Amino acid sequence: MMFDLPDSKTLYAALLARDEAYEGRAYVGVSSTGIFCRLTCPARKPKFENCHFFATPGACIEAGFRACKRCTPLAAAAREDPMVQRLLTALDKRPAYRWGEADLVAMGLDPSTVRRSFRRHFGMTFLDMARQRRLREGFTTLKAGEPVIAAQIEAGFDSPSAFRAAFARLTGLAPGSFRSDALLLADWIDTPLGAMIAVSCAHRLHLLEFADRKALPREMARLQASQPGGIGFGRPAPTDQVAEELRLYFSGKSAHFKTPLALHGTAFQRAVWTYLQGIPAGETRSYSQIATDLGRPSATRAVARANGANQLAVVVPCHRVLSADGSLTGYGGGLWRKQRLIEIEAQLARSRGTAA
Template identity: 80%
Template sequence: MMMFDLPDSQTLYAALLARDAAYDGRAYVGVSSTGIFCRLTCPARKPKYENCQFFDTPGACIEAGFRACKRCHPLSAAAGNDPMVQSLLAALDQRPAYRWAEGDIVALGHDPSTVRRAFKRQFGITFLEMARQRRLREGFTALGAGEPVIAAQIDAGFDSPSAFRAAFARLVGIAPGAFRKDAQLLVDWIDTPLGAMLAVACQHRLHLLEFADRKALPREVAKLQKRQPGGLGFGRPAVTDQAAEELARYFSGQTARFETPLAYHGTAFETEVWRALRDIPVGQTRSYGALARDLGRAGASRAVARANGANQIAVMIPCHRVLGADGSLTGYGGGLWRKQRLIEIERSLAAAATEPAQRAKA
């Protein structure tokens, strides 16, 4: 089942409150205040609606940065009666910080290709991807809580500080030991249904917002540091909280209105393009050529495309609303599958906004 086959978030929240067994195995809830995801029948105290994100698979919950609940065991429930999957989940619970490899799967008496297919079928991600996400998230959480690098390394299950620094550097381009306690720019993690995002903000503005698996993220962080010297630190200012709340409302289909104050780190032309992107009505798209004409710069479609690609604030500056001249999806740093999902979300929002007017005419 795909995410868009799920009922709206209000319906799912009502099912959560009622512990409706009809949704067991069909929908899961991630709770942003705890970082945990559950079955809708979980006996734990129910979270507030604004802290809930709903997903169609456990794998989507894990990719968004949530950990499995220890009361309702959503992974075990999704695994059904498959003893191989159940045994591997139990092994992962026993050694969450271990660096799992295919050799370990073989040592447990399983065929790696069979395990890969089974986990993909049940959860949408492989066993090794599940283990890797868990390790990295635990390390990031430890750093965000103010733990030293060595503690974060241990929490994330890396064999040495150098290995942890290398893994973290691949994610953001900066070794964790280089982060500063007195920095003006603070980094934190925002969970979304399309995957974890990294946010960089000061006390007044959001400077960067990108999906954590974007390959260009280290380059974007380096570019930001050149424009905004003073280093980076870990933390969550009010601006990041505001961004997280607005993103939650966006992904739950409530609104595409973003009021988080943004910092535009670009040339005058790039800033002009980024503002024009925000002026494209929700549910609509433009070609690069059409956007150039809107700016009074007909013939500058390539320059517009470059400015589009230089955008460092995903979703809120909606570069996903720009398509090729033939209407096809074109390059998107977060992945074309995410671009398609974002366009679908906004078309649904636009359609919902026009329904009252259509009913009034009828």
């Protein structure tokens, strides 16, 4: 059963105490190992700054973490439900297979029952879990310069059209539309809060979004349409730079982003985004406060729209904007990420204060 997670410090205390009250209700992803665990895991406890807490195993998987082999966080649900155990075992045996509802029927299972069970236990469906495992392989293969058919096979898709459709849902572009001579190049950056897609030219970063953001396909398609040379695969200097800056950020060492940015928007949107970059890490603002500071006190809604149109997550810190009453609101990457980003920056601010 899903429930609202308490703050990270409370969950970290529960992790240290191996508190069984959170069994099946909260999980921890450890950025230093890439593994997620139950809070009762007997393994050596990680540092607080390396811990990222989630309500479901599915959220851990979507954020890029692998299940711990010691506490087997997927096994609790499997023991409770033989059907889940059977499907997890089948997935482990055939991780590259393109699973579909017909396969479930052939196993004597009802697809709707499977869907409900996996959502209840993991926060995602069985087919979503299998698809998540495959698409990353296809992206990596395309980036290496291999043809679409090779990426399709590597990702475990039997049908070229199915692979193209799944890839387009992730990126907004068909795999064949990525060009080898493009000036804008896309790459994948792993972070403790999930994979991000970065698009850069040789001089500036144009897009940085979490891979599961619903607006990403639309943003990618719009970016491609605005560039005569289209988009290809690769890692120019700005992507390398922001990947290193993100590493320092998530390790709690620095919140300074100096990667040159390309801000694609209206003059007002660019003014809002520039303002956001001036908010110190560890501080927040409200939409109305930003509107007032920009000399447009009646433009609160326009500020909110500009905030939502930002396509440079983290480096243009739209997560530092809260509602007037101080509550979390309106973050395309998910409110759980917004909360964690604010916690990371609060810790960075406290560290600066201690150092001073």
